[in-house]
Amino acid sequence: MKKELVNRWKSSEGISLLNRILEALKRNVSLDGVEGLTKYSGRWDLRGAVLSTVESERTIGNKEHQLTQKFGTLKLKGAKLIDVDFSYSDISYGIFHECVFSNCIFQFTKAKELSVYASDFYECFFEKADLSYSFLNMNIGANAGSYKHCTFDVLALSRAV
Numbered sequence: 001m002k003k004e005l006v007n008r009w010k011s012s013e014g015i016s017l018l019n020r021i022l023e024a025l026k027r028n029v030s031l032d033g034v035e036g037l038t039k040y041s042g043r044w045d046l047r048g049a050v051l052s053t054v055e056s057e058r059t060i061g062n063k064e065h066q067l068t069q070k071f072g073t074l075k076l077k078g079a080k081l082i083d084v085d086f087s088y089s090d091i092s093y094g095i096f097h098e099c100v101f102s103n104c105i106f107q108f109t110k111a112k113e114l115s116v117y118a119s120d121f122y123e124c125f126f127e128k129a130d131l132s133y134s135f136l137n138m139n140i141g142a143n144a145g146s147y148k149h150c151t152f153d154v155l156a157l158s159r160a161v
Contacts, residue, residue, distance in 0.1 A: 002088050002108070005048030018049055025051075028079050043085040043105060051086075052094040070113055071095070092130075098140065118143035126152045 008014050017036045024034050031037055031044045038045055052074035059068045072093025079099045087107040091114065099119040106129040114134035124147070137145035 005088050009049050043083045046089050047085050047087045050090045052091050118145045121147045121150050124150045
């Protein structure tokens with residue numbers, strides 16, 4: 001199932017649809033305005049989509065103690081992601097500033113090294129999502145963001161900070 005979900009985005013139609021989705025997300029346009037995007041079980045079907053790739057890297061430290069930071073192509077500010085299925089998708093290295101996620105599924109989602117700032121998550125479900133080395137909600141001033149009525153499995157938070 002995973003292979004089929006991922007491969008559907010590699011066809012010419014899939015690439016074109018993915019580009020329209022990414023443009024809508026970056027412009028904070030509702031996904032219901034994206035021609036060709038359908039719903040699966042009541043949620044926008046982004047299952048298997050690669051929404052972010054490594055854009056740049058920065059190494060910090062000295063020869064003995066180094067850290068390499070990776071920055072992705074997905075950078076959203078003020079986006080409202082409502083009823084989205086991110087299962088098997090890749091949002092790794094993405095940056096989310098003051099975004100709202102409502103009724104979203106993150107099942108087997110690759111979400112490594114995310115940077116989430118003052119964002120609100122409502123009724124979201126995280127199952128076996130890889131949140132390795134992610135910052136799940138950093139403050140912007142007094143706004144710390146929130147996770148309300150969300151479900152996380154044990155593995156989802158095993159290495160998140």
